[in-house]
Amino acid sequence: MNRKNIPVEFVYQLFALIIAVIIVHAFYVSVVRPNAAKIIAEQNAAAAVDPDYVRERHVWVLIKDLEQEACIILMFWALAIMGYKAVKISRERHLLEVDLVPVAEGMRILPEDTREFARQVQALPRNRRQMLLPRALLNALRRFESTHNIQDVSSSTNTIMESEAERLESELSMIRYISWAIPSIGFIGTVRGIGEALAQADKAVQGDIAGVTQSLGVAFNSTFIALLISIFLMFLVYQLQLMQERLVFDSAAYADEKLIRHMKAD
Numbered sequence: 001m002n003r004k005n006i007p008v009e010f011v012y013q014l015f016a017l018i019i020a021v022i023i024v025h026a027f028y029v030s031v032v033r034p035n036a037a038k039i040i041a042e043q044n045a046a047a048a049v050d051p052d053y054v055r056e057r058h059v060w061v062l063i064k065d066l067e068q069e070a071c072i073i074l075m076f077w078a079l080a081i082m083g084y085k086a087v088k089i090s091r092e093r094h095l096l097e098v099d100l101v102p103v104a105e106g107m108r109i110l111p112e113d114t115r116e117f118a119r120q121v122q123a124l125p126r127n128r129r130q131m132l133l134p135r136a137l138l139n140a141l142r143r144f145e146s147t148h149n150i151q152d153v154s155s156s157t158n159t160i161m162e163s164e165a166e167r168l169e170s171e172l173s174m175i176r177y178i179s180w181a182i183p184s185i186g187f188i189g190t191v192r193g194i195g196e197a198l199a200q201a202d203k204a205v206q207g208d209i210a211g212v213t214q215s216l217g218v219a220f221n222s223t224f225i226a227l228l229i230s231i232f233l234m235f236l237v238y239q240l241q242l243m244q245e246r247l248v249f250d251s252a253a254y255a256d257e258k259l260i261r262h263m264k265a266d
Contacts, residue, residue, distance in 0.1 A: 186226020193219025
């Protein structure tokens, strides 16, 4: 397989998931579960001595189960993907501060002038030429050269901006899926915990409710942690979406202000 055919973002997402799994699982094995087991043992001993003992909700106990571990892995994976996209948007926004088409105020661009301006944009490094703003400017210059129609240039630029907005929106689908999957995993933990509690109902009838209590703790803790993570991620998703929309709007305004309004047909 040709390496050039493998998208860089896909490779980044794959390695981000692998690294998140390794780090989070190592943290759980070495820190979370040993501390949770110690706290539960201490609480059970205290409850055996004092019937009025009230168990405290420790963080280690809240996050100790498999469902919470999976939710935290997905959270860090989503954060890595959003970080990658935020950096890309920041780099694209940097171009809005650069005078890619140096046109003095009052100067007019004629169709025969477009090649010179296009060469200036094409002189950018390849990775920058593929960004939204250079693509929109090059398309506008080439369209003006071929059609001599400013309205057609404006319509073509708007089409590019709309297509880019749809592309950026579709690229958020993976993050939205992760944000949806996290509460679902939490509900799986709820079902598992309730099922384990029901399986120990006979012990509860005999007066031993420790197992039932622990299983119900699994049920409620998994949903609690999953919903907290989902709320946090959805907030970041909407902030990222806002950054993308602003990039598209500002790029369209840049193209109109710096280029299209200076054009003059024959």
